[in-house]
Amino acid sequence: MSYWLMKSEPEECSIDDLARLGRVPWTGVRNYQARNFMRDDFAVGDGVLFYHSSCPQPGIAGLAEVCSAAYPDATQFDPASPYHDPKSDPAKPRWLHVDVSFVRKTRLLALPELRQTPTLAGMRLLQPGNRLSITPVTPAEWQEILKLLDAASPSPR
DNA sequence: GCCAACGTTGGC
DNA sequence: GCCAACGTTGGC
Numbered sequence: 395m396s397y398w399l400m401k402s403e404p405e406e407c408s409i410d411d412l413a414r415l416g417r418v419p420w421t422g423v424r425n426y427q428a429r430n431f432m433r434d435d436f437a438v439g440d441g442v443l444f445y446h447s448s449c450p451q452p453g454i455a456g457l458a459e460v461c462s463a464a465y466p467d468a469t470q471f472d473p474a475s476p477y478h479d480p481k482s483d484p485a486k487p488r489w490l491h492v493d494v495s496f497v498r499k500t501r502l503l504a505l506p507e508l509r510q511t512p513t514l515a516g517m518r519l520l521q522p523g524n525r526l527s528i529t530p531v532t533p534a535e536w537q538e539i540l541k542l543l544d545a546a547s548p549s550p551r
Numbered sequence: 552g553c554c555a556a557c558g559t560t561g562g563c
Numbered sequence: 564g565c566c567a568a569c570g571t572t573g574g575c
Contacts, residue, residue, distance in 0.1 A: 448562085525560045
C-alpha cells in the first residue's frame, strides 16, 4: 500500500466534483514521470491526497483512493480535446491513467501550513522547483497529514 | 548525444 | 501578469 499526492485544478475537478461523481478518470497527465508512477507504482487501494492547485488557496482539500489499474487515456486520441497528442500511436498509447474514488472532504490544509510543519519538510511537493502533478507521499507524511487534518485550523494572527 | 530555444507549471 | 524551475523538442 502506497500513498500519493495528486494535483487537480479545482476549476476543472474540485474535491466537491469528486464527491458528487464518486469516481473520476484521472485524464490529461502528459508528463512521463507522473505517468510512470501511475503505470508502475500505483495499486488499487492506494491512498491519495487530493490537492487543489492553480487557485486562490492551494492545498490539500480531501482524501481519495486509487480504484483502477492504469489504462490508456482516451483524450490523447481526441482531436477536440486539449489533451490531444497527435504523436501517440493508438496501437501503442503513450499516455495512461487510473481512476480515483472519493473518500472524504477535509478542511483545507493550505500550502503555507504544510510549509510550516517541520515533519513535512521532506515532502516531495514542497521541494523547490517541484512541478510534478503526482508525487509520492511516505507513510510517515501520510500519518502526519491525517493528524493535521483532524486538528483544528491554525488561528490567524 | 549535446544543448539552445521554447513551452508549461504553479505559486505569488 | 510575473517569473523561476524544469521538461521537451529539434537542429546539428
